[in-house]
Amino acid sequence: MPGIELGDLGQKMGMTPKDNGYMIFNQVKIPRFNMFSRICQVEKDGTFTMSGDPRLVYQVMLFVRQFIIHFAAHRLAEALTFLFYNN
Numbered sequence: 001m002p003g004i005e006l007g008d009l010g011q012k013m014g015m016t017p018k019d020n021g022y023m024i025f026n027q028v029k030i031p032r033f034n035m036f037s038r039i040c041q042v043e044k045d046g047t048f049t050m051s052g053d054p055r056l057v058y059q060v061m062l063f064v065r066q067f068i069i070h071f072a073a074h075r076l077a078e079a080l081t082f083l084f085y086n087n
Contacts, residue, residue: 003028 005024012018032042039057040050 001028 003026005026007022007024009020009022012020032044035042039052040048042048
């Protein structure tokens with residue numbers, strides 16, 4: 001549709017089955033009823049507000065980064081163990 005851009009962000013390490021992408025709306029009206037509004041809301045006048053504690057979003061971001069580091073360290077340990085015992 002005109003004014004809508006879709007894109008794929010590609011695979012994420014350790015999360016192959018998850019499909020991540022983006023959607024950009026340019027000069028497209030979306031009914032407020034159809035927006036996901038669990039954490040953020042857009043008022044009738046266009047004002048953006050975030051409900052709840054923004055620290056929660058930050059905490060989730062830190063957890064995901066911690067998971068990525070843990071996953072990478074575990075895979076590195078597996079690779080080094082494989083190389084050590086197969087030489």
